[in-house]
Amino acid sequence: MYFCGELMMGRTIVDTGRLPEQWIRAYQRDAEGQADYADPAWERKAARALAAFILSGLFFLALPGTFLGVWNLVIISSHRSHTAASTAWIQAHGHAQMFGWVGSFILGISLYILPKFRGRPLRTFALVWSIWGLWTASVALRWWIGIGGRGWRFGLPASAILELAAYLLTQWVLVFKSAAKTKKPQDLGSWLGIGGLSSLGAALLLNLGLCVWLALKGRSPVFPPEWDRSFLILVVWGFVVVVAWGFSTRFVTIFLGLEPPHRSARPFAAGIATLMVLASVHQFFFADLLILALTAYAVWALRIFHKPARPAKLAGAYRHYPAFIRLAYAWLIAGALLGVAADLVPHATGLGGASRHAVTVGFIATFIFAIGPRILPSFLNGRELYSNRWMAASLWLLSVGCFLRVSSEAVAYSLGGNAWTLLPISAYLEFAGVIAFVINMAATLAQPLPAWFAAQGISAQLPLYWYVTSFPKTRSVLIEAGLKTLSKTKKAPRSLSLAEAAAADHADLNHLVAELNAFFRRRQPRRVGRNR
Numbered sequence: 324m325y326f327c328g329e330l331m332m333g334r335t336i337v338d339t340g341r342l343p344e345q346w347i348r349a350y351q352r353d354a355e356g357q358a359d360y361a362d363p364a365w366e367r368k369a370a371r372a373l374a375a376f377i378l379s380g381l382f383f384l385a386l387p388g389t390f391l392g393v394w395n396l397v398i399i400s401s402h403r404s405h406t407a408a409s410t411a412w413i414q415a416h417g418h419a420q421m422f423g424w425v426g427s428f429i430l431g432i433s434l435y436i437l438p439k440f441r442g443r444p445l446r447t448f449a450l451v452w453s454i455w456g457l458w459t460a461s462v463a464l465r466w467w468i469g470i471g472g473r474g475w476r477f478g479l480p481a482s483a484i485l486e487l488a489a490y491l492l493t494q495w496v497l498v499f500k501s502a503a504k505t506k507k508p509q510d511l512g513s514w515l516g517i518g519g520l521s522s523l524g525a526a527l528l529l530n531l532g533l534c535v536w537l538a539l540k541g542r543s544p545v546f547p548p549e550w551d552r553s554f555l556i557l558v559v560w561g562f563v564v565v566v567a568w569g570f571s572t573r574f575v576t577i578f579l580g581l582e583p584p585h586r587s588a589r590p591f592a593a594g595i596a597t598l599m600v601l602a603s604v605h606q607f608f609f610a611d612l613l614i615l616a617l618t619a620y621a622v623w624a625l626r627i628f629h630k631p632a633r634p635a636k637l638a639g640a641y642r643h644y645p646a647f648i649r650l651a652y653a654w655l656i657a658g659a660l661l662g663v664a665a666d667l668v669p670h671a672t673g674l675g676g677a678s679r680h681a682v683t684v685g686f687i688a689t690f691i692f693a694i695g696p697r698i699l700p701s702f703l704n705g706r707e708l709y710s711n712r713w714m715a716a717s718l719w720l721l722s723v724g725c726f727l728r729v730s731s732e733a734v735a736y737s738l739g740g741n742a743w744t745l746l747p748i749s750a751y752l753e754f755a756g757v758i759a760f761v762i763n764m765a766a767t768l769a770q771p772l773p774a775w776f777a778a779q780g781i782s783a784q785l786p787l788y789w790y791v792t793s794f795p796k797t798r799s800v801l802i803e804a805g806l807k808t809l810s811k812t813k814k815a816p817r818s819l820s821l822a823e824a825a826a827a828d829h830a831d832l833n834h835l836v837a838e839l840n841a842f843f844r845r846r847q848p849r850r851v852g853r854n855r
């Protein structure tokens with residue numbers, strides 16, 4: 324629609340008074356819906372929001388999570404007593420890891436990928452950014468309260484309310500903004516996702532109830548042990564582990580070349596619902612038995628240890644990562660077995676902690692360190708992993724540290740002796756593995772976007788909009804090469820070709836193409852196999 328030298332482009336008003344004729348005609352074509360290629364802007368916006376979740380997750384992993392965990396363990400080992408560290412600090416560490424790191428990753432990846440799986444990619448991102456802001460602020464507030472920040476009677480319930488609000492907004496986006504209206508989920512992965520996110524909802528409600536109760540009646544911001552255990556079962560086994568199984572049905576199956584998983588979701592649905600009930604009524608022995616049964620069923624259903632049907636997809640990642648995914652599942656089985664053992668031999672105090680870390684570090688962290696660098700870079704605008712060697716270092720350090728930790732914790736806490744001296748070493752090794760992972764992922768994000776096409780493939784007929792939206796740095800290259808009008812407008816018309824833009828500004832098209840060629844030659848992906 325025209326009015327007084329201005330054109331409405333969506334919600335933007337473009338002042339056409341100063342623009343060349345080719346641009347005005349292109350804006351008109353856009354307004355008539357003649358630009359018929361997929362708009363790269365949506366993908367960029369989705370990847371930017373995902374990057375925010377990943378970066379805040381990495382921050383929580385490194386400092387509020389693992390650094391505080393190491394600190395706690397060093398205090399415990401130096402006093403040779405598992406009660407030496409502050410319970411509030413231990414809970415702050417657990418919260419930062421489960422919600423700050425793993426929760427941020429899961430929410431970000433779910434908001435990025437689930438709408439696509441359902442064929443309705445998101446078009447508005449304001450809600451996604453609100454979720455990120457609410458979640459990050461509330462988890463940070465909770466950590467601050469845990470390490471002794473002031474005003475806990477107000478801060479504790481406030482953080483729980485904000486976490487729940489972020490969760491409800493996520494559900495709103497996933498259910499109402501992106502779910503296909505008619506299709507009921509058919510595959511096991513979707514049902515596991517629903518089960519995992521329902522457990523998160525239950526855990527956040529319990530969290531809110533406990534926080535309000537503590538604020539009104541408690542003496543400190545610490546969950547009582549029985550309720551802390553219920554909360555952890557919901558978060559660790561109900562939410563994170565189940566979501567990891569859901570992601571495994573897609574990514575592990577494809578990347579490890581496995582046969583498709585067994586499809587029946589009913590045993591999982593019944594198991595997860597029963598687990599929520601058992602955890603809420605403090606039936607921990609039966610909850611741990613059920614966890615063991617569910618784990619055995621999941622490992623069988625996902626065919627993790629079956630002979631692969633096809634070769635694994637190794638390109639772009641540390642080539643032994645499939646073995647670490649299998650190792651993560653072996654830790655999961657060990658964690659479930661140790662959990663039952665801890666119930667059967669209650670005086671062996673370290674068994675509970677050993678079980679928890681077999682699951683959290685052995686399974687969750689190893690799983691993320693092994694599959695994350697394989698899939699996340701491609702979600703982040705088709706980036707490449709910064710370094711396979713750093714990925715290898717993170718996996719080996721974490722695994723050796725975890726082995727030392729799980730094997731020495733039960734012995735140290737129950738029998739004492741030399742096992743106490745191994746515990747801090749295990750913590751430093753795990754911390755080094757975490758730092759290698761954080762650096763590798765942050766460096767991956769800091770790299771410029773690679774061009775997954777030959778530099779000679781630059782076409783004068785491709786829209787100018789495609790270049791400047793997919794690779795924003797081309798804007799300054801093109802302006803310097805003569806596209807003056809581009810410097811006066813925020814958004815180029817989607818249907819204006821590079822050739823038309825050159826003609827509009829009397830720029831030399833050959834020179835523009837040569838400059839773009841040079842730009843994209845610098846952006847070629849590193850050769851597969853050439854690693855730092």
Ligand code: HEM
Pocket residue numbers: 389392393394395396399413414416417418420421425551555675676677679683684687688732749750751753754
């Ligand atoms: C260097 C790595 C780590 C160290 C040194 C460490 C240390 C600790 C210590 C000392 C405890 C309390 C006693 C015990 O259960 O043994 C603990 C509890 C816990 N840790 Fe870690 N941890 C590390 C990594 C992780 C990771 C990666 C996660 C999650 C993915 C995690 C999640 C938890 C949870 C949920 C608890 C229980 C908190 C509670 O009781 O409420 N930890 N950790």
